[in-house]
Amino acid sequence: MKSLREHIQRDFSKNVIIALSVLLIALLIFPKFSSYTMLNLLTRIFVISVFAMSYDILRGYMGFINLGHAVYFGGGAYVAGILYNKLGTTIPVFILSIAVVVLYSVICALVMGKLSFKKGTSVFAAAMLTLALAEVVRNIAESWRDVTNGTDGLIFKVPSILSNRIFFYYFSLIFLIVMFIILRKFILSPTGRVIIAIRENEQRAEFLGFRIENYKLIAILVSGVSAGLAGLVFGTFNRFANTELLSITYSTNALLYTLIGGTGTLYGGIVGSIVVNVFQNMLLNLRSIHPIFERWLIFLGILYIAVILFMPKGIVGTLRHFIENRKVKSDNEKSSKTEKAPGE
Amino acid sequence: MDIFLTLFINGLSEGALIFLVSSGLAIILGLMGVVNFAHGALFVWGGYAYVWIYQMTNSFILGILAAMLIVFILGIIFEKFFVSRLYGNAPAQILITLGLNIVFIEIIRLIWGNTPIAIKKPDFISGTTIINGVTISHYRILLIIIGISVLIIVNYILKNSKTGMVIRAGVQRSDMVQALGINIRLYFTIVFAAGAALAGLGGALYAPLAGNVISTAGANNQILAFIAIVIGGLGNFSGTAKASFLLGLMNAFVAWFIPSFAVVTNVLVMAIVLAFKPEGLFSEGRKSILRLAVKK
Numbered sequence: 001m002k003s004l005r006e007h008i009q010r011d012f013s014k015n016v017i018i019a020l021s022v023l024l025i026a027l028l029i030f031p032k033f034s035s036y037t038m039l040n041l042l043t044r045i046f047v048i049s050v051f052a053m054s055y056d057i058l059r060g061y062m063g064f065i066n067l068g069h070a071v072y073f074g075g076g077a078y079v080a081g082i083l084y085n086k087l088g089t090t091i092p093v094f095i096l097s098i099a100v101v102v103l104y105s106v107i108c109a110l111v112m113g114k115l116s117f118k119k120g121t122s123v124f125a126a127a128m129l130t131l132a133l134a135e136v137v138r139n140i141a142e143s144w145r146d147v148t149n150g151t152d153g154l155i156f157k158v159p160s161i162l163s164n165r166i167f168f169y170y171f172s173l174i175f176l177i178v179m180f181i182i183l184r185k186f187i188l189s190p191t192g193r194v195i196i197a198i199r200e201n202e203q204r205a206e207f208l209g210f211r212i213e214n215y216k217l218i219a220i221l222v223s224g225v226s227a228g229l230a231g232l233v234f235g236t237f238n239r240f241a242n243t244e245l246l247s248i249t250y251s252t253n254a255l256l257y258t259l260i261g262g263t264g265t266l267y268g269g270i271v272g273s274i275v276v277n278v279f280q281n282m283l284l285n286l287r288s289i290h291p292i293f294e295r296w297l298i299f300l301g302i303l304y305i306a307v308i309l310f311m312p313k314g315i316v317g318t319l320r321h322f323i324e325n326r327k328v329k330s331d332n333e334k335s336s337k338t339e340k341a342p343g344e
Numbered sequence: 345m346d347i348f349l350t351l352f353i354n355g356l357s358e359g360a361l362i363f364l365v366s367s368g369l370a371i372i373l374g375l376m377g378v379v380n381f382a383h384g385a386l387f388v389w390g391g392y393a394y395v396w397i398y399q400m401t402n403s404f405i406l407g408i409l410a411a412m413l414i415v416f417i418l419g420i421i422f423e424k425f426f427v428s429r430l431y432g433n434a435p436a437q438i439l440i441t442l443g444l445n446i447v448f449i450e451i452i453r454l455i456w457g458n459t460p461i462a463i464k465k466p467d468f469i470s471g472t473t474i475i476n477g478v479t480i481s482h483y484r485i486l487l488i489i490i491g492i493s494v495l496i497i498v499n500y501i502l503k504n505s506k507t508g509m510v511i512r513a514g515v516q517r518s519d520m521v522q523a524l525g526i527n528i529r530l531y532f533t534i535v536f537a538a539g540a541a542l543a544g545l546g547g548a549l550y551a552p553l554a555g556n557v558i559s560t561a562g563a564n565n566q567i568l569a570f571i572a573i574v575i576g577g578l579g580n581f582s583g584t585a586k587a588s589f590l591l592g593l594m595n596a597f598v599a600w601f602i603p604s605f606a607v608v609t610n611v612l613v614m615a616i617v618l619a620f621k622p623e624g625l626f627s628e629g630r631k632s633i634l635r636l637a638v639k640k
Contacts, residue, residue: 301447
């Protein structure tokens with residue numbers, strides 16, 4: 001617990017805590033003053049943030065490139081839709097769908113983990129395997145038309161309380177906060193520490209006696225389940241699921257959010273999700289000015305390449321680096337001042 | 345029996361096509377250790393370039409050459425400005441090529457739109473011959489011939505020419521090769537671009553076979569190519585060739601006899617290979633020179 005406190009102290013200085021509380025209050029009273037479009041944008045950002053954070057567990061904390069992460073996200077959305085369509089739109093069904101999503105994600109994660117964390121599998125082969133598994137699931141969703149409605153996508157109704165936009169806004173805000181706390185606790189737990197150790201030096205971690213494959217499995221389980229839940233909430237929010245949610249586009253989107261925000265920071269996912277979604281919204285609004293903005297993905301792709309080339313730590317990582325540098329500098333100045341003092 | 349022969353030829357031609365895409369990947373991966381996730385974009389660029397030039401000049405040969413040239417130039421751009429900054433950093437290479445893939449596929453959609461463009465086979469090759477009741481498409485025979493010629497030529501260059509030697513040496517000790525007065529960076533650029541041009545060739549040949557060209561074709565073929573590479577052994581050129589033809593044949597037969605199973609077979613085979621023989625189905629036991637680069 002001590003290390004947790006240290007972490008909180010490191011990341012949350014007094015000013016940051018004040019800023020965060022102000023932000024939280026602003027977010028809580030936000031629906032009173034805003035339009036539905038803004039509300040929807042924020043809700044989307046909250047849900048996508050969870051998806052991005054779940055990806056960060058793998059990419060940032062374990063150094064694993066998962067190109068099939070959409071399996072969980074899209075799967076979550078589909079499970080919700082299928083259950084609502086088959087069993088009706090009641091709150092118990094929603095709760096049941098949570099259980100089913102967890103089960104589904106656990107199964108997917110076990111299969112994916114068992115296959116890609118085998119010894120002797122290179123980064124590339126593992127990435128390929130996840131991509132291929134995702135393609136299998138997407139193809140199943142496409143061809144199993146009775147249940148998933150194929151490429152047309154699945155439209156469904158949700159419990160009436162969940163279709164209230166303002167309620168859903170609060171719901172997803174709470175979802176984000178809860179998931180953030182859970183994932184942070186996980187990263188700060190001894191298990192999380194071992195996972196970071198594996199990223200830093202797999203061989204050494206193994207020689208210390210840790211069964212690294214088991215730890216990797218735990219990480220992909222946690223990550224998969226959180227992505228599945230994010231997908232469930234996302235599906236409930238949109239009342240729609242299509243095969244694109246299962247495609248590599250969504251996996252690379254998750255990668256994009258974490259990379260832009262900063263990998264291995266957990267906040268990075270949230271920051272990346274905000275930046276990308278706001279940017280995307282802006283570009284979509286610019287469509288009426290010039291048709292090139294129809295293809296807004298170009299600009300996102302360019303942003304993504306620029307981040308990899310020039311800002312590999314992402315926004316949060318770069319900021320943190322900057323703040324730490326300044327701290328070191330001010331510490332140096334302080335110490336040089338104290339050194340000077342006796343001489344004067 | 346007839347159907348077997350038809351399926352066999354279809355499978356071989358499909359395998360040749362897979363090989364054209366995967367060979368470029370295998371060269372780039374095997375020689376330079378770069379995982380190129382932008383290969384699908386290069387493939388589609390080849391397809392569109394071919395269609396563009398073919399519709400203008402009505403010449404099959406010109407279309408193919410133009411496709412290869414355009415994709416070759418794209419390959420130079422990719423290597424010079426993006427990939428070359430990240431040698432030795434495999435995850436960053438995967439990420440940056442993924443980004444390039446997104447951007448260049450979107451550029452295609454911007455220029456040519458998102459709907460498929462229909463394209464016919466050129467007249468001189470569009471016919472079929474019937475031997476003993478077996479219908480043989482000329483175009484598929486052409487594909488097989490091109491695939492096998494590329495295999496022989498590239499294999500020869502890799503094993504025997506000075507270029508192959510320089511690159512193999514450059515991967516192991518680039519400083520030493522540079523000390524001998526050889527511009528190793530230039531060689532790397534050319535290898536990358538040549539691998540890209542092979543993808544372009546694949547795309548150009550794929551378009552008439554499929555009857556249309558669409559921006560999503562790249563992703564599917566890229567996955568097939570990756571599967572071929574994993575099955576053949578990472579960076580193992582001849583292994584990739586064998587795996588490509590195996591995949592092509594398997595696809596043809598499975599699609600005919602158990603169509604509902606067609607989608608998952610490739611992935612299933614790859615998963616099995618990775619689970620039981622992660623070094624690849626066709627690895628030669630001894631350390632192939634090509635594979636050294638990947639290990640590094």
